[in-house]
Structures are given as C-alpha cells and as structure tokens.
Amino acid sequence: MAQHFDAIVIGAGMSGMYQLIKLRELGLSTRVFEAGTNVGGTWYWNRYPGARFDSETYSYQFSFDKELLETWDWKEHFAPQPETLSYLNHVADKYDLRRDIQFRSRVKSAHYQEKTNTWLVTLEDGSEYTSHFLITAVGPLSAPTMPAIPGVKDFKGTSYHTANWPHEPVKFEGKRVAVIGTGATGVQTIQEVAKTAKTLTVFQRTPNWCAPLLNRPITPEEMKEIRAGYPALFQRCMETFSCFIHTPIQKNTFEVPKEEREKVWEELYNSPGFGIWLGNFKDMLMDREANAAISEFVANKIRQRVKDPVTAEKLIPKNHGFGTRRVPMETKYYEVYNQDNVKLVDIKETPIECINATGIKTSNAQYDFDIIIFATGFDAITGSFDRIDFRGVGGEKLRDRWRYGPETYLGMSTNNFPNMLMLVGPHMALGNIPRTIEFNVEWVTGLVKFAVDNKIDRIEPSAEDVQKWTDHVKSLGEGNLAFEVDSWMTGVNSNVEGKQVRIINRYSGSAPEWRRLCTEAAARGYTEFCRKMPVAA
Numbered sequence: 001m002a003q004h005f006d007a008i009v010i011g012a013g014m015s016g017m018y019q020l021i022k023l024r025e026l027g028l029s030t031r032v033f034e035a036g037t038n039v040g041g042t043w044y045w046n047r048y049p050g051a052r053f054d055s056e057t058y059s060y061q062f063s064f065d066k067e068l069l070e071t072w073d074w075k076e077h078f079a080p081q082p083e084t085l086s087y088l089n090h091v092a093d094k095y096d097l098r099r100d101i102q103f104r105s106r107v108k109s110a111h112y113q114e115k116t117n118t119w120l121v122t123l124e125d126g127s128e129y130t131s132h133f134l135i136t137a138v139g140p141l142s143a144p145t146m147p148a149i150p151g152v153k154d155f156k157g158t159s160y161h162t163a164n165w166p167h168e169p170v171k172f173e174g175k176r177v178a179v180i181g182t183g184a185t186g187v188q189t190i191q192e193v194a195k196t197a198k199t200l201t202v203f204q205r206t207p208n209w210c211a212p213l214l215n216r217p218i219t220p221e222e223m224k225e226i227r228a229g230y231p232a233l234f235q236r237c238m239e240t241f242s243c244f245i246h247t248p249i250q251k252n253t254f255e256v257p258k259e260e261r262e263k264v265w266e267e268l269y270n271s272p273g274f275g276i277w278l279g280n281f282k283d284m285l286m287d288r289e290a291n292a293a294i295s296e297f298v299a300n301k302i303r304q305r306v307k308d309p310v311t312a313e314k315l316i317p318k319n320h321g322f323g324t325r326r327v328p329m330e331t332k333y334y335e336v337y338n339q340d341n342v343k344l345v346d347i348k349e350t351p352i353e354c355i356n357a358t359g360i361k362t363s364n365a366q367y368d369f370d371i372i373i374f375a376t377g378f379d380a381i382t383g384s385f386d387r388i389d390f391r392g393v394g395g396e397k398l399r400d401r402w403r404y405g406p407e408t409y410l411g412m413s414t415n416n417f418p419n420m421l422m423l424v425g426p427h428m429a430l431g432n433i434p435r436t437i438e439f440n441v442e443w444v445t446g447l448v449k450f451a452v453d454n455k456i457d458r459i460e461p462s463a464e465d466v467q468k469w470t471d472h473v474k475s476l477g478e479g480n481l482a483f484e485v486d487s488w489m490t491g492v493n494s495n496v497e498g499k500q501v502r503i504i505n506r507y508s509g510s511a512p513e514w515r516r517l518c519t520e521a522a523a524r525g526y527t528e529f530c531r532k533m534p535v536a537a
C-alpha cells in the first residue's frame with residue numbers, strides 16, 4: 001500500500017526546503033521528493049563553470065532565521081555557485097532537513113483521487129505515495145532544454161547541458177570547445193571557459209544586452225557592516241518593485257538633459273549588479289524612445305570594448321531593446337572576443353545545419369570539437385509542471401489546461417486541483433526569488449494551517465477567481481516592452497513543441513502589490529479557497 005503523508009512537497013530547492021521547515025512547525029507529516037542527490041535546486045544542478053549570483057549575495061539568502069544571518073559569512077558580493085550550495089547545505093544541516101527528503105526521486109505523476117480526497121504521487125521508479133496536501137516547489141527554471149538541432153545526439157566527443165553539469169571538475173586545457181547559447185548562463189560559461197580552452201567557438205543566435213557585474217570579495221569588515229544592515233536591507237527588498245535592492249530613478253529619461261543622463265548611465269554602467277537594468281530611469285521598459293536611447297548607450301560600450309568592429313556589431317542586439325530580456329551580467333565578457341583563441345559564429349547568418357560525430361556543421365563550415373556545451377536554457381515557468389503528469393478532478397490534465405498559458409489564482413493554485421498549492425509557480429512576482437519564496441511559503445503555510453485548524457478538507461479556488469486573476473495578470477503585461485520580445489520570460493522556447501507563441505506567464509505588477517493582494521485574500525479568511533465549506537461563525 002502507498003505510504004501516506006499529510007503533505008508531499010516536490011523539490012528540495014530553496015522553496016521546498018523552507019516549506020518543509022514550516023510544515024514541520026505545523027506538526028504535519030511531510031515527505032519531500034527530490035530528483036537530485038542533495039538539496040539546493042538551481043544551485044545543485046547549475047554547476048557549470050562560472051555559475052554565480054547576478055544579484056547581491058546577501059539580498060538573495062533566507063532572512064527568516066536571525067541566528068543563520070548572524071553566523072553565516074559571505075565571501076563575495078556575487079557568490080559563486082559552490083558558496084551558495086554550501087550555504088544551502090548548511091541550512092539543511094541546521095534544520096536536519098534531509099531526514100524528510102527522499103533524494104534520487106523524480107516525480108512522474110500526481111493524480112488527485114476524488115474518493116479519498118488525496119493525491120497519489122508516483123515516482124519514476126514506480127513507487128507510490130499519497131498525501132492530503134500537494135505542494136509544488138519545482139522551480140521556474142529547472143526543466144533544461146536541448147536544442148532542436150538535427151543530430152544533437154550524434155556527437156562522439158563530450159557534451160554537457162549547463163544545467164546537468166557533472167559533479168567532478170571539467171578541464172578545458174588543450175580542448176576545442178563549443179558553446180551554443182548566449183543567455184545569462186552562456187555568458188557566464190563563455191567568459192570562464194575562454195580562460196583555459198585551446199579554442200572556444202561561440203554559436204550565437206541572438207545576442208543579449210550584457211552589463212558589467214563588478215564582483216569583488218567581501219572583506220571581514222564589510223561583512224560586519226552588511227550584517228549590521230540586514231534589517232534595513234530586507235525591509236528595502238520588501239518595498240522595491242521586484243524585491244531587489246535597486247529601485248528605478250523616479251524620473252523619465254528625457255526629463256533629464258542629455259549630458260546629465262549620460263552621466264547617470266555611466267555611473268550605473270560602472271556600478272555593481274543589476275542597477276543599470278532595475279535602477280534606471282522609470283520609463284526605460286515602457287517608452288520606446290527611452291529604451292532606444294539606453295540601448296544606444298550600451299551599444300557604444302560594446303563597440304568600445306570589442307576590437308573588431310564586425311564582431312562588435314554581431315554582439316549588439318538588433319531585435320530587442322536593452323532590458324527587455326533578462327540582462328546577463330558579465331565580467332570581461334566582451335573582451336573575450338578580443339582573444340585569439342575565441343571565435344564568434346553568428347548562426348543567424350550561417351545557420352547550424354546539424355551536429356555530427358565530430359562537431360557542428362553550419363551552412364558554410366564544419367567545426368570539429370572535443371567538447372560541446374549546451375547553454376540552451378529552460379522550458380521556463382510551466383515546463384517543470386509539464387514534465388509531471390498532474391491530473392485534477394475528473395482526471396483533467398494540468399498540461400492540457402495550461403496548453404495556451406497558465407491559469408491560476410494568486411499564482412499559487414488553480415481550480416479543479418484541490419489541495420494543490422504552488423511555490424514560485426506561474427503568475428506570481430518573480431524578481432528576487434528568495435524574497436518571493438519566503439512570502440509564498442508563509443502564505444501557503446497560513447492557508448494549510450487554516451484548513452487544518454478549521455477541519456476544511458478541500459481547498460480550491462473557483463473557476464471564476466482563476467479567470468479573474470489570469471485576466472488581471474494578462475492586463476498588467478500590456479504596454480511592457482518585455483512582453484513584445486521572445487524570451488523565456490514570455491514563455492517562448494524554440495526547442496519545445498507548442499511554445500513558439502508569446503504568453504503572459506508571470507506577474508508583472510509590483511511585488512508589494514502582489515503580496516498585498518495575497519495578504520488581503522488571507523485576511524478575508526481564505527474564503528475564495530473554502531467557498532464550498534460553511535464559513536465559521
């Protein structure tokens with residue numbers, strides 16, 4: 001017989017870990033299923049060379065545990081992946097989380113069973129478990145996609161997807177290496193691999209607007225100051241639009257004279273982190289001319305940094321403006337293309353025809369390699385849901401329901417999927433994700449506690465509320481230039497069938513507003529979730 005739990009959580013990344021801590025506080029028997037061999041989610045899987053935070057480290061950690069904040073020292077302003085992973089392992093040790101996490105356990109399906117009002121969860125090895133609550137902590141960027149290029153499996157050398165990187169170090173010395181993909185991951189990988197590879201050939205389909213990260217170590221004195229500033233830092237993160245420490249300048253671009261404007265941009269370009277993206281003039285992502293002006297500023301930086309003008313032009317995006325896709329943060333990325341061992345292949349100009357036993361064939365050349373790195377991204381936001389066969393009331397498939405885009409209430413639930421709650425799912429404020437995770441987990445925990453305390457067996461929003469929220473999220477996307485561009489943020493993935501059309505899959509209002517709406521829903525006594533039940537007098 002299937003083993004039963006009060007709650008099953010899928011995924012042991014940051015959201016699954018914190019959810020486990022909170023469910024234990026409620027005294028619920030909980031099992032977390034995790035495909036990997038340890039905790040960490042994104043930071044467990046993405047071990048590729050150069051992987052690191054693009055956000056200020058200290059703003060991206062858990063804030064719920066004062067003792068943890070007091071005792072953990074960060075070493076770099078933008079921590080490399082190994083440092084973040086050891087932090088998350090430290091959290092898992094501190095809370096003895098692993099005893100409730102079953103590793104090497106990929107969930108294949110989760111079916112709601114009407115008769116028993118339980119979820120039947122089946123792992124890929126065929127083992128079965130049931131639970132009353134089902135909480136997804138599957139991550140928005142966790143379903144890696146290989147490129148839909150003919151012959152992708154024919155290569156006889158070594159190949160890796162960045163999100164399935166081996167645990168052992170990979171050496172590039174003396175090797176002919178290819179990287180396909182120039183998103184945030186590709187950029188980090190390229191600038192690292194270029195240091196040691198015999199040759200590095202970058203296959204770029206669409207250039208992205210990259211900006212300097214300007215990372216540096218944190219000195220012990222700085223760490224003391226950072227720690228003393230934690231309350232103010234987390235307060236600030238809860239007030240900004242997307243929970244980052246950066247906040248837009250409260251002026252429109254052309255309200256400021258050209259000279260002054262360029263001075264501001266110069267300062268932003270020379271400041272660490274996402275400031276130039278998230279701390280720029282407030283109309284940058286809404287006004288075409290304002291966006292064109294900052295794009296030209298950054299294009300000129302690329303022209304100054306890349307010696308060969310033809311290569312420089314290839315590296316300047318022409319089909320989208322600055323900041324309308326996720327801005328990759330870089331450390332001497334553009335200078336890589338001044339190195340003799342690095343070559344840029346523009347595959348819009350000379351498309352890849354196939355991958356074969358020895359390398360990559362484009363329309364005008366055959367390139368042979370020892371290693372091919374696929375930095376080709378993820379089936380984002382809904383992809384990790386699509387890979388699990390979720391079925392709700394009457395066997396309805398979530399995959400079918402969301403075929404033309406997700407439908408949710410508050411980004412945490414959908415109708416016909418009772419007692420299933422989502423962490424960092426579609427239609428919620430993403431931004432600085434750990435800040436969202438903490439709120440999201442605490443909100444879900446509040447709802448679960450309410451249901452348990454009030455003996456409410458079935459929590460589920462109505463179809464009307466789901467429709468209303470989905471329409472609201474869609475309307476927020478209007479006028480936002482980022483929704484006019486193909487990217488993972490608009491649900492487009494050329495490698496996944498049926499995902500060629502842009503959709504609105506994330507909440508683009510402010511995080512404080514999203515939290516306000518969720519908090520109000522809780523304050524109403526979660527009535528939208530419990531409408532079938534008598535409301536307590």
Ligand code: NA7
Binds near residue numbers: 180
């Ligand atoms: P991204 O940002 O989705 O980038 C994927 C890259 O791979 C991008 O340059 C794609 O080009 C390229 N790509 C994808 N498929 C192909 C094929 N078939 N042929 C050639 N090139 C291809 O993923 P990342 O992993 O870099 O980053 C995802 C997020 O993770 C990031 O924003 C951070 O928030 C963390 P395209 O642009 O589609 O032309």
